[in-house]
Amino acid sequence: MPTPFLELLAFDAATLGEKIRAREISPVEVTEAYLTRIEQTDSKIRAYITVTEKLARKAARKAETEIVKGKWRGPLHGIPIALKDLIYTKGIRTTAGSKILADFVPTHDATVWTRLSRAGAVLLGKLNLHEFAYGLSSSNPHWGIVRNPYSMDRIPGGSSGGSAAAIVARSAAMTIGTDTGGSIRTPAALCGCVGLKPTWSRVSRHGVFPLSATLDHVGPITRTVRDAALMLNVIAGHDRDDSTSSRERVPDFTASLANGISGMKIGVISELNNGLDDEIRKSFDAAIDTIRSLGAIVDEVSIPSLPFAAIVNTIVMMAEAFEVHHQWMLKRPDDYGADVRRLLEGGMMMTAPAYIRAQRARARTIADALSAMSDHEVLIAPATAIPAPKIAGPSEVEADLVTGILRFMQPFDATGQPALSVPTGLSPDRLPLSMQFIGRPFGEAAILQAAAAYENARGPIPPPPEIR
Amino acid sequence: MAYVTGESVQQVLKDLYGYEITAADANAIAHTAGAMLTMAEHLSGLNLEGIEPPFSYPGLLAEAERLQKNGK
Numbered sequence: 001m002p003t004p005f006l007e008l009l010a011f012d013a014a015t016l017g018e019k020i021r022a023r024e025i026s027p028v029e030v031t032e033a034y035l036t037r038i039e040q041t042d043s044k045i046r047a048y049i050t051v052t053e054k055l056a057r058k059a060a061r062k063a064e065t066e067i068v069k070g071k072w073r074g075p076l077h078g079i080p081i082a083l084k085d086l087i088y089t090k091g092i093r094t095t096a097g098s099k100i101l102a103d104f105v106p107t108h109d110a111t112v113w114t115r116l117s118r119a120g121a122v123l124l125g126k127l128n129l130h131e132f133a134y135g136l137s138s139s140n141p142h143w144g145i146v147r148n149p150y151s152m153d154r155i156p157g158g159s160s161g162g163s164a165a166a167i168v169a170r171s172a173a174m175t176i177g178t179d180t181g182g183s184i185r186t187p188a189a190l191c192g193c194v195g196l197k198p199t200w201s202r203v204s205r206h207g208v209f210p211l212s213a214t215l216d217h218v219g220p221i222t223r224t225v226r227d228a229a230l231m232l233n234v235i236a237g238h239d240r241d242d243s244t245s246s247r248e249r250v251p252d253f254t255a256s257l258a259n260g261i262s263g264m265k266i267g268v269i270s271e272l273n274n275g276l277d278d279e280i281r282k283s284f285d286a287a288i289d290t291i292r293s294l295g296a297i298v299d300e301v302s303i304p305s306l307p308f309a310a311i312v313n314t315i316v317m318m319a320e321a322f323e324v325h326h327q328w329m330l331k332r333p334d335d336y337g338a339d340v341r342r343l344l345e346g347g348m349m350m351t352a353p354a355y356i357r358a359q360r361a362r363a364r365t366i367a368d369a370l371s372a373m374s375d376h377e378v379l380i381a382p383a384t385a386i387p388a389p390k391i392a393g394p395s396e397v398e399a400d401l402v403t404g405i406l407r408f409m410q411p412f413d414a415t416g417q418p419a420l421s422v423p424t425g426l427s428p429d430r431l432p433l434s435m436q437f438i439g440r441p442f443g444e445a446a447i448l449q450a451a452a453a454y455e456n457a458r459g460p461i462p463p464p465p466e467i468r
Numbered sequence: 469m470a471y472v473t474g475e476s477v478q479q480v481l482k483d484l485y486g487y488e489i490t491a492a493d494a495n496a497i498a499h500t501a502g503a504m505l506t507m508a509e510h511l512s513g514l515n516l517e518g519i520e521p522p523f524s525y526p527g528l529l530a531e532a533e534r535l536q537k538n539g540k
Contacts, residue, residue: 214522240537243530305514311507318504330485342496345489348481349472349501354508360519361511 008033009170013227016173017075020067027067027078030173031060031122034080038124038171041467044152046144047166049085050093051125056080059122066120075230077120082172084163085126086133087113087218088207096209097129097159099142099335100328110207111239112176112218119234124172127162133178133211134321134340135159136186136401139391141337147391148191149464150431154388157187157405159211163221164191168464174231178208179217181313182409185421185436188221189383192423192432192461194451195221196228199442200416201246203232204239212320213244214359215313215413225422225452229253232444248442256445257452262295264450265376269438271306272381272408283424283433284382290457291380296450301372301379309365309411315350315358316414322347366415370440378450379438383421384408387431408436418444422451423461432461470505472498 003025011019019025035053042048063078083089086096088106095101109117117123128146130138138146138161146161148154149168156165160177164187167175177184179197188195196219203218210216220231232253239245268288276284292298322329325344333341373379386404412419418439423432437447437454474495481487481494489497 240534243534244527308511308514311504311511315504315508326485330487333487342493345481345487345493345497346500346504348485348487349477349497349505351505351508354505356521357508357511357516359521359523360516361514362522363519364514364516 003029005033005036009037012223013079013173014075014224014230016079017077017230020078021072023067027060027063027122028057030078031056031080031124034124034171034173037169041169041171044147044467045149045165045169045171046128046146047162047169047171048082048125049095049097049128049143049162052092052123055092056122056124063120063122073118073120074234076116076234079121079173080124081116081121081174081176082124082127082163082166083113083176084129084160084178086129086178086209087176088209089113089123089126092126094126094209095143096133097131097140097143100332101209102142106207108207111204111241112208112235115235127160127166127175129162130159131337131340132209132325133159133180133183134343136182136405137392138162138187145391148388149467150192151388153390154431155190155391157190157388159183160221161187164188164193164195167191167193167221167223169467174227175221177219177221178211179219179413180211180215181317181406181413184217184219184221185383185409185419186405188421189423189434190388190432192426192434193221193223194225194228195219195421196232196444197412197419198232198236198444199246199418201244202248202418202442202444203235204242204245206239206241210324212317214320215317217413225420225448225455226254226257228420229257229448246442251445253445253448256449259449260294261291261450261453264296264378266291266296266298266450267301267372267376267379268298269306269372269379269381270300270302273300275403276382276385277387279387279427280382280385280433284435287424287435287454287458288380291454294453294457301376303365303368303372305361305365305368306411307407308361309414310407312358312361312365313410313414315354318343318347319350319355322350362414365411369415369417373440377443377446381408381436381438383434383436387427387433412438417441418447420447420451422455424458426462430462470502470509472502472505474498477501
């Protein structure tokens with residue numbers, strides 16, 4: 001007997017994978033359920049730019065045939081996923097959320113998609129984002145305003161807004177985002193799902209349209225910590241097409257998820273434990289209590305140069321982003337949204353000494369972060385100081401995003417440390433609240449372990465209201 | 469303290485890039501750019517003496533090797 005539609009959508013990807021392997025559920029029925037869900041919700045949420053319906057059905061049938069024949073590729077086999085629309089997909093339009101690349105069809109796949117495809121994942125489509133990933137609202141002037149499933153008049157965060165909104169709206173089982181100044185963790189935090197920014201270089205950037213090469217990270221946005229670990233297992237590792245990708249050993253990131261955190265030393269970053277909205281404060285303090293109750297040893301740590309890391313991030317991003325867009329800015333400035341054009345114009349004024357000094361300062365901040373972690377396996381901080389702000393309109397820059405969000409996010413792009421955002425609950429007006437787990441470089445396993453223990457103790461977060 | 473004016477922004481963008489913007493836009497950029505350039509000066513306060521920029525020769529060689537392998 002087929003599994004009911006809503007029940008199918010309620011399964012996290014790990015559970016779906018187990019049921020698909022056991023042939024209790026078929027990849028075809030799961031894919032059909034997700035395609036129906038996209039049809040039901042996406043005219044309101046605007047999470048997708050392109051839905052690859054035919055290809056999804058074809059891939060689902062192929063997955064089903066393989067599994068029936070006993071050729072099981074792994075936990076992602078037959079799982080419907082979607083990609084931020086700056087991940088190159090051969091033969092499928094890849095817009096980067098822009099007007100400039102509105103008709104761009106790549107001739108090769110990004111390595112991250114090659115690996116997911118080989119693992120048997122089914123591509124549902126390409127997800128909306130802040131134009132060229134350069135902003136936090138995902139109010140895209142060219143492809144529509146992405147809305148937060150918990151409150152349709154609020155932003156989902158960005159730049160991977162479509163990636164997080166699709167997870168929470170249950171219009172994809174897993175998604176991929178990118179993070180240069182918080183673009184995986186912010187939308188995950190504001191939408192109430194899990195966002196993992198791995199260590200810089202852990203995941204190949206080959207075939208990912210760049211925002212800022214030395215800061216860009218690629219990673220999963222998922223419903224649970226386990227799902228994030230499963231996805232990272234597939235996408236992590238050296239890629240000969242990305243000379244900056246790390247040769248660091250890739251462990252099984254799911255191996256320590258059930259180990260708990262008894263005795264684990266966890267530091268609360270004092271520089272980020274202030275200026276919080278009351279509800280975030282209460283929720284974060286409650287999360288610390290929960291973590292303590294699991295046997296972790298929690299105390300405060302300081303990373304003195306952390307506030308400078310946000311400045312470093314901004315200077316480097318402005319300079320590198322302008323270098324990417326230089327020619328288009330001169331030839332087609334009016335084809336950019338006003339906010340992105342303004343940021344790129346700012347990059348025109350960035351000087352070489354400022355850029356080089358900012359790059360040198362990164363080493364200082366990493367050294368401070370490593371010192372703070374010398375006797376702590378994991379650090380924690382709020383993910384944001386505020387819940388999702390109201391939509392201000394396409395291309396409007398919202399002032400409180402800097403103090404409310406960016407200062408919590410940008411430092412870990414500058415240091416390249418792995419950082420994971422996980423929900424801590426809902427505010428009284430039912431908006432998601434979230435915290436971050438931050439690790440040592442290549443210490444993803446430790447933050448996944450800590451976050452999984454916390455997530456398990458926290459229990460489920462109430463889903464968003466039905467989307468009408 | 470980096471003091472950037474709207475006029476100087478208009479001049480730099482025009483002279484360096486042939487890019488023209490309105491006075492109002494230039495003033496907004498002057499504000500951001502001035503703040504960022506001032507912050508960049510403040511980064512020296514982090515004791516950067518002896519810290520190398522992270523542009524390594526092994527990294528450069530790895531990229532050259534990739535280009536060579538791909539016949540580019």
